[in-house]
Amino acid sequence: MKLHIVSGKGGTGKTTVAAALALALAREGRNILLTEVEGRQGIAQLFDTPPLPYEERRVATGLGGDGAGSPGSGSPGSPNAGSGGSVYALAVDPEAALIEYLEMFYNLRRAGAALNKLGAIDFATTIAPGLRDVLLTGKVMEAATRERRGGGRIYDAVVLDAPPTGRIARFLNVNSEVAGLARMGPVRQQADSVMNLIRSRKTAVHLVTLLEEMPVQETTDAVTELSDVNLPVGAVIVNMVREPLLPADRLAQIAAGDIDTGALATGLKRAGLEVTDVQLAALAGEAADHAERVLLEQRERTLLQQLGTPLVELPLLAGPDLAGLYELAGTLQKAGLG
Amino acid sequence: MTASSFDVDALLDSAEIIVCCGAGGVGKTTTAAALALRAAERGRRVCVLTIDPARRLAQSMGLTELDNTPRPVVGLTGDGTLDAMMLDMKRTFDDIVVAHADPQRAEQILNNPFYVSLSSSFAGTQEYMAMEKLGQLKAQARWDLIVVDTPPSRSALDFLDAPQRLGRFLDGRMIRLLLAPAKAGGRAYMKVFTVGLSMFTNVLTRILGTQALRDLSLFVSSLESMFGGFRDRAEHTYRLLKEPGTSFVVVAVPERDALREAAYFVERLSSERMPLATVVLNRMHRSAAPGVSPQRALAAAEALEDEGDDPLTAAVLRVHAERMLTADRDQRMAKRFSGAHPQVPLVEVAAQAQDVHDLDGLRAIGTELASGEQASAPLAG
Numbered sequence: 114m115k116l117h118i119v120s121g122k123g124g125t126g127k128t129t130v131a132a133a134l135a136l137a138l139a140r141e142g143r144n145i146l147l148t149e150v151e152g153r154q155g156i157a158q159l160f161d162t163p164p165l166p167y168e169e170r171r172v173a174t175g176l177g178g179d180g181a182g183s184p185g186s187g188s189p190g191s192p193n194a195g196s197g198g199s200v201y202a203l204a205v206d207p208e209a210a211l212i213e214y215l216e217m218f219y220n221l222r223r224a225g226a227a228l229n230k231l232g233a234i235d236f237a238t239t240i241a242p243g244l245r246d247v248l249l250t251g252k253v254m255e256a257a258t259r260e261r262r263g264g265g266r267i268y269d270a271v272v273l274d275a276p277p278t279g280r281i282a283r284f285l286n287v288n289s290e291v292a293g294l295a296r297m298g299p300v301r302q303q304a305d306s307v308m309n310l311i312r313s314r315k316t317a318v319h320l321v322t323l324l325e326e327m328p329v330q331e332t333t334d335a336v337t338e339l340s341d342v343n344l345p346v347g348a349v350i351v352n353m354v355r356e357p358l359l360p361a362d363r364l365a366q367i368a369a370g371d372i373d374t375g376a377l378a379t380g381l382k383r384a385g386l387e388v389t390d391v392q393l394a395a396l397a398g399e400a401a402d403h404a405e406r407v408l409l410e411q412r413e414r415t416l417l418q419q420l421g422t423p424l425v426e427l428p429l430l431a432g433p434d435l436a437g438l439y440e441l442a443g444t445l446q447k448a449g450l451g
Numbered sequence: 452m453t454a455s456s457f458d459v460d461a462l463l464d465s466a467e468i469i470v471c472c473g474a475g476g477v478g479k480t481t482t483a484a485a486l487a488l489r490a491a492e493r494g495r496r497v498c499v500l501t502i503d504p505a506r507r508l509a510q511s512m513g514l515t516e517l518d519n520t521p522r523p524v525v526g527l528t529g530d531g532t533l534d535a536m537m538l539d540m541k542r543t544f545d546d547i548v549v550a551h552a553d554p555q556r557a558e559q560i561l562n563n564p565f566y567v568s569l570s571s572s573f574a575g576t577q578e579y580m581a582m583e584k585l586g587q588l589k590a591q592a593r594w595d596l597i598v599v600d601t602p603p604s605r606s607a608l609d610f611l612d613a614p615q616r617l618g619r620f621l622d623g624r625m626i627r628l629l630l631a632p633a634k635a636g637g638r639a640y641m642k643v644f645t646v647g648l649s650m651f652t653n654v655l656t657r658i659l660g661t662q663a664l665r666d667l668s669l670f671v672s673s674l675e676s677m678f679g680g681f682r683d684r685a686e687h688t689y690r691l692l693k694e695p696g697t698s699f700v701v702v703a704v705p706e707r708d709a710l711r712e713a714a715y716f717v718e719r720l721s722s723e724r725m726p727l728a729t730v731v732l733n734r735m736h737r738s739a740a741p742g743v744s745p746q747r748a749l750a751a752a753e754a755l756e757d758e759g760d761d762p763l764t765a766a767v768l769r770v771h772a773e774r775m776l777t778a779d780r781d782q783r784m785a786k787r788f789s790g791a792h793p794q795v796p797l798v799e800v801a802a803q804a805q806d807v808h809d810l811d812g813l814r815a816i817g818t819e820l821a822s823g824e825q826a827s828a829p830l831a832g
Contacts, residue, residue: 125476279503294568297660300660359766376761376764377763384752385751385754388740392739392742400770
């Protein structure tokens with residue numbers, strides 16, 4: 114069993130990457146659990162299913178071992194679903210997790226329901242956010258380590274679509290969050306066992322970023338913060354990477370606005386395009402913008418390479434749809450993450 | 452369908468509070484800073500309250516440390532002034548405690564583990580403290596206009612709900628339950644909960660341990676004695692948001708998730724009767740050569756690539772085609788949004804080649820916001 118925790122700055126597509134990673138991992142009959150903890154129902158939106166209940170549901174069939182996708186190939190489990198395994202999804206809700214927790218450990222389901230009615234659980238998890246995070250990570254851990262009758266784990270891997278990079282170290286470092294609140298007792302024990310799993314070699318925290326200034330800055334900060342609290346950084350996944358269109362050796366020149374518009378006009382004419390002076394200037398300006406952006410992306414990429422973590426790049430997709438998700442999964446699998 | 456037009460300068464000249472909200476990563480902070488700078492350079496005394504600005508943007512406004520105090524931004528033109536500050540959530544909370552409790556009690560609260568957890572966590576507290584700070588700044592009456600950037604919430608709606616939720620907790624039924632053992636007897640409504648109460652403490656003890664429960668009760672009772680009306684504070688700020696001088700600016704980018712958040716927010720503001728000024732759509736791609744369609748550009752690029760002796764012109768054409776297709780997509784997203792919300796003004800800001808990190812960059816965005824450019828961006832075709 115492996116626990117893959119996926120974080121990233123808002124807008125970088127971390128939910129999409131988490132889902133693609135789950136598909137990539139679900140090869141050859143393996144069972145993968147994809148979880149979210151922020152109440153956003155992002156997984157349901159990605160897989161175009163109704164909102165997920167607090168219950169594990171099969172949402173997709175994974176990739177085969179060759180990285181070939183099988184989108185839309187019948188319902189999951191149908192004979193033609195290919196050699197891929199299954200992706201199950203779960204939206205973890207802190208209140209439901211607490212009630213379940215009370216029931217599992219204390220047989221206190223009715224008490225839990227009554228407390229919930231009083232707003233007690235909402236209260237407790239709001240006034241002590243560390244408690245809420247323990248409940249969320251605790252539920253993920255429970256699923257991750259659950260065994261089938263007769264032994265063996267139910268899930269071969271669990272992918273957690275985690276809170277954004279700004280909060281990730283605090284979210285995962287539940288132990289120290291809870292340590293001050295509860296020095297002993299079951300919550301403390303729960304926090305300890307969550308920490309044991311998260312700090313173990315079974316866990317990797319992947320950070321999703323874009324080749325832009327702020328996401329790269331946040332990724333750099335997150336790598337430092339995670340290392341500071343001894344949490345294992347896995348790969349940095351660069352999402353939405355676009356192909357550079359201009360010749361690499363001319364970028365600096367073009368970005369500086371140094372482009373021979375005479376030659377450009379001649380070239381356009383030869384290709385059968387008559388353009389006005391305004392249009393010609395606009396085309397040169399767009400090329401300069403593009404070159405500037407590519408140069409910026411190169412600088413940001415260099416910064417990421419200096420982090421010393423594995424770097425995986427995912428292409429920009431035309432639109433967020435299931436076929437695209439399988440394409441990303443294929444790329445992740447080829448990069449060794451599947 | 453074109454969105455109705457919107458006069459940004461009229462808003463900047465008359466509003467007393469502008470709240471910028473939207474999903475994370477859509478450029479809220481930059482938009483807030485650009486609006487504030489423009490208002491100041493139009494002659495007003497402005498304060499911009501930012502939550503978590505990018506380092507270089509913060510530096511450009513002279514914000515080198517997170518010290519919770521508005522500091523003047525230098526380098527402005529005109530007679531107005533601009534102060535900027537970064538919110539220090541924990542310090543804002545600490546300040547409330549210190550201001551409302553005697554030193555010994557304050558010390559007790561500040562050291563309570565539950566207080567430490569609550570005041571330094573991101574969930575809810577940040578939203579509450581942003582509102583609290585807004586209320587404080589407003590009460591100082593030093594500024595004509597305060598522009599607020601909202602926290603990078605999970606959902607944009609947290610910003611509206613969190614202050615009240617926290618206020619309700621700190622002043623609510625649960626608190627009274629925790630404090631109840633002393634006074635439960637007489638009151639009829641408490642009787643109903645007496646069973647629940649013992650069960651509650653029982654369960655909490657079993658889960659947290661007795662020490663934690665003691666800390667929690669202590670925290671709750673000190674808070675209660677300190678300000679019975681925590682909720683009043685939250686509600687007061689909430690009312691501030693409904694006053695005539697307040698306007699909301701919802702910030703988005705032409706992407707599905709960001710627009711969905713924007714739509715929720717627009718609908719919520721309308722149901723709360725809070726005044727939405729406009730939606731700002733950042734990162735809109737445009738082309739200044741719309742006459743050259745992407746199809747023609749790509750066909751020409753292919754022709755040149757076949758000949759093979761002018762790769763640069765072919766590449767320039769591909770850049771243009773990509774730009775046109777992106778612009779087309781952005782326009783379709785914008786139109787879909789304004790189709791669903793025809794009464795909401797939409798102001799577009801072009802995608803920048805680089806992040807903004809100086810006053811000139813903010814000024815340029817301000818100019819663009821005020822130019823009312825919208826739906827006039829060329830459609831590919």
